[in-house]
Amino acid sequence: MISLAEIEKVAILARLLLTPAEAQTMTAQLGKVLEYMSLLNEVNTEHVEPLAHAVELTNVFREDGVTPSLDREEALANAPHRDDECYLVPAVLGEV
Amino acid sequence: MLLSQLTASDLLKQLQEKKIKAAELVSDALHQVDQCDRSVGAFLRVNRDSALAQAEEIDRRRARGEKLGKLAGLPVAVKDNLCTRGQPTTCASRMLERFVPPYDATVIARLKAADAIILGKTNLDEFAMGGSTETSALGRTRNPWDLNRIPGGSSGGAAACVAARMVPLSVGTDTGGSIRQPAALCGVTGLKPTYGRVSRFGLVAFASSLDQIGPLAQTAEDCALLLEVLAGHDPKDATSIDRPVPAYSETIREPLKGLRIGWVREHLGEGVSPDVAAAIEEAIKVFESFGAEVHEVELPHARYAVATYYIIACSEASSNLARYDGVHYGYRTDEKTMLADLAEERRSLQQAGKTDALDDLDSALVRMYRKTRAEGFGAEVKRRIMLGTYALSAGYYDAYYLKALKVRRLIRQDYDEAFRNVHLIVGPVTPTPAFGIGEKINDPLAMYLFDLFTVGTNLAGLPAISVPCGFSRDGMPIGLHLQAPPLEEERLLRAAYMFQQATDWHQRRPPLLDRQMAAS
Numbered sequence: 001m002i003s004l005a006e007i008e009k010v011a012i013l014a015r016l017l018l019t020p021a022e023a024q025t026m027t028a029q030l031g032k033v034l035e036y037m038s039l040l041n042e043v044n045t046e047h048v049e050p051l052a053h054a055v056e057l058t059n060v061f062r063e064d065g066v067t068p069s070l071d072r073e074e075a076l077a078n079a080p081h082r083d084d085e086c087y088l089v090p091a092v093l094g095e096v
Numbered sequence: 097m098l099l100s101q102l103t104a105s106d107l108l109k110q111l112q113e114k115k116i117k118a119a120e121l122v123s124d125a126l127h128q129v130d131q132c133d134r135s136v137g138a139f140l141r142v143n144r145d146s147a148l149a150q151a152e153e154i155d156r157r158r159a160r161g162e163k164l165g166k167l168a169g170l171p172v173a174v175k176d177n178l179c180t181r182g183q184p185t186t187c188a189s190r191m192l193e194r195f196v197p198p199y200d201a202t203v204i205a206r207l208k209a210a211d212a213i214i215l216g217k218t219n220l221d222e223f224a225m226g227g228s229t230e231t232s233a234l235g236r237t238r239n240p241w242d243l244n245r246i247p248g249g250s251s252g253g254a255a256a257c258v259a260a261r262m263v264p265l266s267v268g269t270d271t272g273g274s275i276r277q278p279a280a281l282c283g284v285t286g287l288k289p290t291y292g293r294v295s296r297f298g299l300v301a302f303a304s305s306l307d308q309i310g311p312l313a314q315t316a317e318d319c320a321l322l323l324e325v326l327a328g329h330d331p332k333d334a335t336s337i338d339r340p341v342p343a344y345s346e347t348i349r350e351p352l353k354g355l356r357i358g359w360v361r362e363h364l365g366e367g368v369s370p371d372v373a374a375a376i377e378e379a380i381k382v383f384e385s386f387g388a389e390v391h392e393v394e395l396p397h398a399r400y401a402v403a404t405y406y407i408i409a410c411s412e413a414s415s416n417l418a419r420y421d422g423v424h425y426g427y428r429t430d431e432k433t434m435l436a437d438l439a440e441e442r443r444s445l446q447q448a449g450k451t452d453a454l455d456d457l458d459s460a461l462v463r464m465y466r467k468t469r470a471e472g473f474g475a476e477v478k479r480r481i482m483l484g485t486y487a488l489s490a491g492y493y494d495a496y497y498l499k500a501l502k503v504r505r506l507i508r509q510d511y512d513e514a515f516r517n518v519h520l521i522v523g524p525v526t527p528t529p530a531f532g533i534g535e536k537i538n539d540p541l542a543m544y545l546f547d548l549f550t551v552g553t554n555l556a557g558l559p560a561i562s563v564p565c566g567f568s569r570d571g572m573p574i575g576l577h578l579q580a581p582p583l584e585e586e587r588l589l590r591a592a593y594m595f596q597q598a599t600d601w602h603q604r605r606p607p608l609l610d611r612q613m614a615a616s
Contacts, residue, residue, distance in 0.1 A: 001485070014414060015421070015462070016478055016486040017470040030483055032541050037403045038500050043506065050501030051431020051508055053305050054291045055333070055582075060334040074198040078425030087423050090431060090460035 001031035097165075098324050098613075099124040101605070104264035104318040105345075111169045118151035118169030118213065125171045125215055128262045131612055137237045138257035140186060142175050142216035147171065150213050165211030166325055172207055173266040175258045176217035177224055178309070178493035179298040187300050189222045191426045191472035201298020202330045203267060203309050210325045216261055217435035218253030222474045223273055223417065225304045226250050227546050230537050231476040240606040241572055245530040248278030254312050255282040258417070259606055265464070266312040272405055273525070273550025275310045280525035280575020282301055285562045285592065285602060286312040287319045290582045291557035292337035293371055294323075295330030303412035304335075306405075306554040315602055316563065316592035317546060320344035323585065342586050348593045355591065357383055358393035358518035363549060369528040375566030375574040376524050381523070381599050383591075393514040393521060397506045398552055404507065405551035406544055407487050407500035414484030417477070422468030424518050429467035438463050479540060508556040511581075520591055521579040524549055525562045529572035553579055561588045564601035573601075 011018050018026060062083045072085060081088040099121050100109065110116045115389040126144060133139055154169045175181065177187045179197035186192045188521075200208070207214060208543035221231040229237040237252045239245040247256040251268030255278035258266050268275040270288035271330060279286025286309045294309045301307060311322035324345055329338040359380060364373045380390055422428035438460060445454045463603025514521060527548060536543045552595035553560045555581070558579055576595070580588045596602050 006486075007482070008477050010482055010486045010602060012466075013489060014481050015418070015465045015469055015475075016481065017463075017466040018478075022475075022478075026479065026482060029540050030486070033181055033544070034482065034486075035408070036541055036544075037407060037496065038409075039403050040503055043397065043400055043499075043503050045499060045502035045506070048502040048505055050498055051505035052501055054508065054555070055335065056338065057335060062331060067162065070198055077198065078195055079433070080422055080426070089423055090435065092459065092491035092566050 002027060049064045098128060098261065100261045100264065102264070102566060103314050104321055105315070107264055108321070109168070117150050118154045119148060121169060122147050122171055122213060122215070124150040124161060125263055129216075132240070132260050132608060133262065135238065135243055135608070136240050136256050136260050137235050138218055138253040138260065138262065139173070139216045140188065140219050140234055140253070141184065141216060143183070147213050147215050151317070153218060154213070156209055162326070164180075164614045165209060166323070167207070167265070168211035170211045170212055170265060171215040171263045172256060172461050173215055173218050173263045174204065174207075174321070175220055175251050175254045175268050177220060177269060178204060178267065178462065179300070179302040180217065181212065184215070185217070185300065186234060187223045188220045188234045189473065189477070190233045191420050193234065193427065197298070197427055199298065200293035202332060203326050204298065206325050206328070207267070212265070212325070218251070218257055218266065220522060221250035223300070223413070224250040224269055224271055225413065225476050225480050227273070227277060227543055229253065229278070229535070230533065232472055239530050240608050241283060241289050243608075245532055246281070248281035248530060250274040251286075251312065252278050255279050255284055255286065258282070258284045258312050261605065261609060264313060267309060267316060267322070268312050269307060269309050270298060271306045271553065272409060272554050273547050274314060274577065276525050276550055276560060276577065277547070279312050281530040281573065283573030283601070283604060283606070284312055284314060285316050285319050285561065285563055286310065287323060287588065288553065288559060288584070289323065289327060289585055290337070290559045291554075292587065293559070293583065294326045295328070295333040295336045296457060297330055297332035301416040303409040305412060306409055308554070310421040316561065316589050316596055317345065317348055319561070320348045320589045333434045337583070339583065344586060344589055347586055348589050350521070350590060351386070351589065351594055352590050355383065355386065355520070356391060356518045357388050357515055358391050358521045360393060360395050360521065360523055362398065363523035367527050368524060369568070370576050371568040372524045372526070372528060376522070376576060379576045381596070382595060385598070386594055391518055393518055395510045395514060395552070397503060397510050398457065398560040401504050401507055401552040401555060402498045402544055402548055405547070405555055406483070407496050408504065408555070410480045410484035411487050411497050412484070414488065417481055418473060419522070421465045427468060427472040429471055430532060431464065434458060434464055434467050461462045476540070484576060487542040504555050507552055509551070511556045511558060515581045517582070519587060523577050525575035525577040529568045529574055547579060558582060559585045559588055561592050563592045563595055564604070565599070566601055567604070593606045
C-alpha cells in the first residue's frame with residue numbers, strides 16, 4: 001500500500017526524522033490504515049462538491065485598524081534560542 | 097458528605113444563599129484531588145494556592161454584596177490544550193512541556209469573567225490525538241470505575257476528574273468525539289456544541305474545521321450552566337457564529353412535546369457489545385415513556401465516516417502542527433549534538449564518495465526542524481502528521497483529501513435528510529465500554545474504529561451530547577448519544593434533562609469513592 005521509500009520521502013516533507021525501526025513500523029501501520037481508507041473508493045462522488053467546512057462561510061471582514069499586539073519581550077519569552085530582539089536559528093546558508 | 101459530590105447547580109445555589117463559602121468548596125475539591133488523583137491521574141497541574149486565594153477573594157466580594165459572575169466560586173478543570181496566560185499549556189506533549197502562553201483562550205477569559213475558579217489543567221492524548229489518553233507524554237490517566245482501564249480520550253482527564261468528583265465542572269475539546277467518548281466511558285455528561293458555537297481562539301489547533309470546545313459535568317443541567325458561559329460570538333475566531341446564546345440553564349426544565357427520535361439500524365448491530373445495545377434500547381424506551389415517537393432513520397454514508405474523518409483530521413493536523421519547528425516556542429533539539437552528528441554524516445558520505453546523498457543531506461536548519469520534531473512529538477502525533485502529509489502530497493491529494501471532502505458532504509446531507517423526519521438521532525457513543533490500558537495502543541486502526549459513532553457529528557458540524565444510560569455486566573458505564581441539527585443545543589439539553597429526571601445513571605459513583613469514604 002505504501003513503500004518504505006515513500007515513507008522516507010513523506011518524512012522529509014513532514015520535517016520528521018525516523019529511525020530505521022520507526023520507518024518500518026510506520027510503513028506497516030500506515031499501510032494498514034491506508035488500505036482501510038480505500039473503502040472510500042466505493043462511494044460515487046461524481047458531481048459532489050467538496051465540503052471543507054461544516055459551516056460554509058463567506059469572507060469575514062474587520063476594520064483594518066491598529067490595535068495593541070504582543071510586545072517583543074512577550075513574543076520572545078518562549079523562544080528556545082534568542083538574543084535581545086530576534087529568534088536565533090542555525091546558519092541557513094553554507095556548510096556546517 | 098463531601099461538597100464536591102454535589103452538582104454545580106446545587107453548589108451554586110448554596111454559594112448564593114451563603115450556606116457555603118467558595119474557600120470551603122475549593123479546599124474540599126483540593127482534598128478530593130489529594131485523595132484520589134494519585135491513582136486516577138486526571139490533572140497535569142493543580143493551581144492550589146491561586147485557586148484558594150481566588151476563592152477567598154470571591155467570598156469577600158460576596159460578603160460586600162458585589163455583583164458576581166454566573167459561576168462565582170465554582171471550581172472548574174480545564175483541558176491542557178486551552179491557553180492560560182502565565183500558566184503552562186502543554187497539550188500533554190514534550191514539544192510544549194515548558195510553553196507558557198502570553199494570552200488567555202477566549203473560553204478562559206469567559207470563565208474568569210464569570211468568576212469561575214480554574215482549579216487546574218487536565219491530561220489529554222498528545223495534542224488531543226487519541227481516544228484513550230494513553231498518548232499523553234506527561235502522565236497516565238486511569239478510569240475511576242476501573243483503574244486498569246482507559247478513561248477514554250482525548251479529554252480523558254477532563255472526564256475522569258468529574259467522575260471522581262474532584263470538580264463539578266470541566267472544559268474539554270471534541271474533534272472526533274473527544275468530549276463525548278470519555279464522558280461515556282467515565283459515566284459523566286459531556287456536550288460537543290455546534291461547530292462555531294464556542295470560540296476556538298486560544299485552543300491549540302488539531303483539526304481546525306472539526307475542533308470544538310464544550311462542557312463536561314455530572315448532569316445536563318450543569319453542562320447547560322457551563323455552556324452558557326463558554327458560548328458566544330468572538331471576533332478573534334472568524335469561524336465563530338454570530339448568533340445570540342440562549343439561556344440554556346433556564347430553558348432546560350421545559351419538557352419537549354411531540355418529540356420524534358430516530359435510531360440507525362447499524363448503530364445497534366454488528367460490532368456493538370450486547371450490553372451497550374441493551375442499554376441503548378432501554379434508553380429509547382425511556383423516551384417512549386415520555387410520549388416520544390421512535391422512527392428508524394438511515395445514514396447511508398455513516399460507514400465511511402471513520403475513513404473520511406481520519407483523512408481530513410490528519411491533513412489539517414499535518415498543516416497545523418507545522419508550526420512546531422523549534423524556532424518561536426516549544427522544544428528544540430540540542431544544537432551542538434545535532435550539528436556534530438550532521439558533520440559526521442557529511443564526512444562519512446564524502447569518504448564513501450556518495451555525491452548524490454551528499455547533495456540531499458539536510459541543511460543545518462532543516463536538520464534542526466527534523467530532529468526537534470522527531471524528539472518533541474510522540475508516536476501517534478508522528479503517525480497522523482505522516483498520514484496527513486501523504487494525503488496532501490502531490491499525486492495523492494485528489495485520491496485522499498479531495499475524495500474525503502466530497503464524502504464529507506454526503507455525510508452531512510444524510511444528516512440533513514434524517515433531521516427532516518426526526519428531532520434527535522439516538523444511539524451509542526461507543527461500540528463497547530472502556531477497554532483495558534494497553535489493549536489497543538499498538539493497533540492504530542482498531543483505535544480509530546472505536547470512533548465510529550462520534551466522528552460523523554464533527555464532520556457535519558452538529559451538536560451532540562453523551563448521557564450516562566447504564567452499565568455493562570462488569571460495572572462499566574455506558575453512554576447514550578443524542579445528536580441534533582446545527583444550533584439545537586437547547587433541544588439536546590432539554591432531552592438529556594428529561595432523561596436524567598427519569599433515570600439515576602448519572603448519580604452513580606465509582607466504587608473508588610465509596611472505598612475512600614469508608615476509609616475516612
